Amino acid sequence: MDEISQNLQAFNCPVPLSQHETIQLGHGSGGTLTHELIKRIFQKHLGNEILNSGNDAAILPFSLEEKLVVSTDAHIVSPLFFPGGDIGRLAVCGTVNDVAVMGARVEALTASFILEEGLSLESLERIVSSMADACLEAGIKIVAGDTKVTERGKSDGLFISTAGFGWLSAKRQIAGDLAQPGDAVIVSGPMGNHGVAIAQARGNLGFSSSVQSDVAPLNSMIASLLEAIPDVHVMRDPTRGGLATTLVEIARQSGVSIELKEDQIPVDRAVRSVCDMLGLDPLYMANEGKLILILPSASVQKALSVLQNHKYGRSAALIGKVLEKSNGKVWLKTMFGTTRVLDMLSAEMLPRIC
């Protein structure tokens, strides 16, 4: 111990702290780096009580009965077409879901297109037609749009930015800071499919699998759910950063700790295989058609039966519970009865070497 304590006093690490002075890809991961960037630049200059609430969408006062919900989202994905979807379907569903998880009825979307010189019109048409299909399914319209073109090489084929608008009953209270001790945690289906489908579609893994993206509009399932269970406390879609990152956000916002049971969390066999091979964790992989619900434990059976009756909620499962008030920790009980902490994704997820 003497040698160790001596070294503790003489601590002098050979590597300087890496302060990022330029944007790193990890700033887009949805994890810790993203949160730091938002705090350091965006909240610093643009911050206000609505922006700083940190939910998927903003709630604006409108009338005594209803509030206006607004959300905006930029979509970049490579490749533009992937198993189970494409950037168009992703753009529509992502924004519909961000508005719907606030408990709002989605009214309309707007869409801006940044097109790269050289993009084939055939690809663009396929993407826009896929957006139309997703709108039809979600029962909404795109009511305004914009188009810009960049020189070849200045953008990755096509970027789409969408905004979504919806109406929220003034009585409805769903937010990330409303998780209560004793509440149950439910997910609407298997975790990680979108993230794995994208990794695989990039085509450089050296193998292929049958994994499809789960990208889907969830507003009709959410509407059925809220009709049956008006007192849902928290609802989120675990996109970038996956289940773990989203639950840590919720735990911190609500000032509670959450315990999950590993063997109750649904993960498709193929997703698990790919993650095992690459050293990735399905709990940190993105989803684009899944819900996390936190609600009173008395409502669990009803919620599961509503979800399981919907095509996007067939494998909905109870995965854990909210424990006591605390500083926001998420614990995972493994199938061996041991416990580990789940933290936010810190930066880009990079495959391990061996």
Next chain:
Amino acid sequence: MTSPLPVDHRSPALTLRLAAEIKAATSRPWNIMEICGGQTHSILQYGLDQLLPQEIRLIHGPGCPVCVTSLESIENALTLAANPEVIFTSFGDMLRVPGVSCDLLTARSHGSDVRVVYSPLEAVKIAEANPAKQVVFFAIGFETTVPSIAATIKHAERNDINNFSILPANVLVPPAMKSILGSENRLVHAFLAAGHVCAVMGFHEYLPIAKLYQRPIVVTGFEPVDLMTGILMAVRQLESGRAEVENAYSRAVNQEGNLAAQALINEVFEPVDRKWRGIGLIPLSGLGLKEKYQHFDAINRFGFNASTISESSVCLAGKVLQGLINPPQCPAFGTACTPTKPVGAPMVSAEGTCNAYYRFQRGS
């Protein structure tokens, strides 16, 4: 939920039964080092250390290929990546390892063409698709990554691909084990040898080490049942005063290993002295290109002065990598040093000891 592997190897019932057997077999304190970062990752991911009796202390060894890659190799990588002629390719998690001033990801954001590849062959394909560029592959990792790198070099030689080279930084496990056992601090009573490395190299190399240093060495896999079996076999040897090489991973490993892969390695590479980050120079612990393949060495090809940076002798990352302390004993752990801003290399990779501790045990 189903597992892609035969269910046995993740069976909670079997794992708990093995835990009970380990407890029954243990009469006094033992320090067991798992060599491989993949094993450290599994132990902390599944919380297997929580299932062991207090007497058994697991020491996490230097087996994270990213963590032990020397500072000077990273500086050489940054020098190469800064060359506008170069497309620099690497396995993903190497990109976040900090060098002196920055890491490869930062270099990329400053305009270097740095690309993540999943295999060295992919780097050669990039070379073929970009004949006007020089493509350099960062050859890191243990014996596990070497056969595919050797095969890639031979492929490039055969097909006259002249714009491909490697930055050699591969390291070997047995010399590191000897170095750990040869140091003054003989903390480690037994080793769990890295299953994947042994799948390539076999385990005959460990026989003289076990004998000379009188330490049990158990070839061990990565799943919970594999790891608990390896620990049980190590404890039984220790308790009965034996120091043998045993194989707890026989579904993947035999004594000779993969002879074809070894022949490939020996044709292209030869052992050279190499620095390990946090440990220092270990004689004949790395692989360099043989004379015949020297023209594939990026340092020769670009003719620059290779970095000779040394690390401070008082770095706790080194103590962690040698198993002398656990990460939370480092004053920077979780405060100045986190996965977002790694100070030392073991915080960078998911396989790194500090990173695994940070993610799986912080706050517990």
